[in-house]
Amino acid sequence: MRPRDSAPRIIDRGPDSAPGGDSRGGRAIQRLTRLIAAVLFVVAFGSALAPRALAALGQFLIVDEPLRPAAAILVLGGAVPYREMAAADLYRAGWAPRVVLVAAGRTDDQRLAIEALGVPLQDPMTVRQDILVALGVPRSAQIVAPGRADATLDELEFALTSVGDGTEPMILVTSPYHARRVSLYWRHVAGERRPAITRTAWQDGFDPATWWRNQTRILSVSREVMGLANYALGFPIAERAAGRAPAISR
Incomplete structure (x- = not known):
């Protein structure tokens, strides 16, 4: 009969199994853990900063300059009726005697497609003018600039031409998010000939924080x-x- 070993048998699985040693699997888990921790940190850090950065961008787009008497109030097209509402408030407050509107362009393809459907063409300009009248701006105080604008630059150029020469400022009324671009574009178009006062139509409801x-x-x-x-x-x-x-x- 073979005698039983009195000492406990030790199975050597190699250096990776030594107590306190790092196995290859253990090192992989540690690397994965560090990677996950780094990703979570970046996500948490980014989540904390992203709303602030986005809110700062929203605030940067807004321009709302101090008022002073002006030659006219230009209502930039779009966001009907909110911009018209803001312009009417300024007109009734006596900041300018005239309100300028510029018609938006409509391509021939659009016109023909609408006519082919048998739908009567509605003039957006008439709607805007009616809104202004309802808000206390008579037709006699409204100026419709000649031409149809396909973009903001066109709109500003037509408006500048419609008020003639002079050094009195023009009040530019637009949505909050559009104000910075309108202000810069006006300087590009008018230069030093006629300054502008950019005003925000807060009725639009734009919230820079959300x-x-x-x-x-x-x-x-x-x-x-x-x-x-x-x-x-x-x-x-x-x-x-x-x-x-x-x-x-x-």
Whole structure:
């Protein structure tokens, strides 16, 4: 009969199994743990900063300058009726004797498609004018600038032409997210000839602290960021009707 070993048997599984030693699996787990911790830190840090950065962007887009008597109030097209409401408030307060509107462009394809459907064409300008009348701005105080604007630059150029020469400022009324771009574009178009006072139509409801939670606002802000980049680069992407000469800062 074979005698039983009195000493406990030790099975050597190699250096990776030594007590306190790092196995290859253990090192992999540690690396994975560190990676997860780093990712969680970045996510937590980014989550804390992202709302602040986005809110700062929303606030940057807003321009609301002090009022003073002006030659006219330009209501930028879009966001009907909120911009008209803000312009009417300024008119009734006596800041300017006239309100300027610029018609938006409509392509021939759009017109023909609507006519083919047998739907009567509605003039958006008439709607805007009626809104202003309802808000206390008579037709006699409204100026419809000649031409149809396809972009913000067009709109500002037509408006500048419609008020004639003079050094009195023009009040520019637009939505909060659009104000920064409008202010810069006006300087590009008018130069030193006629200053502008950019005013925000708060009736629009834009909230710089939460805009990224709304798809419509995300699209609006994205458009503004691209427009500002286009301005900063000298308008490599045309923002006016085909065939028109580019605006020159004066």
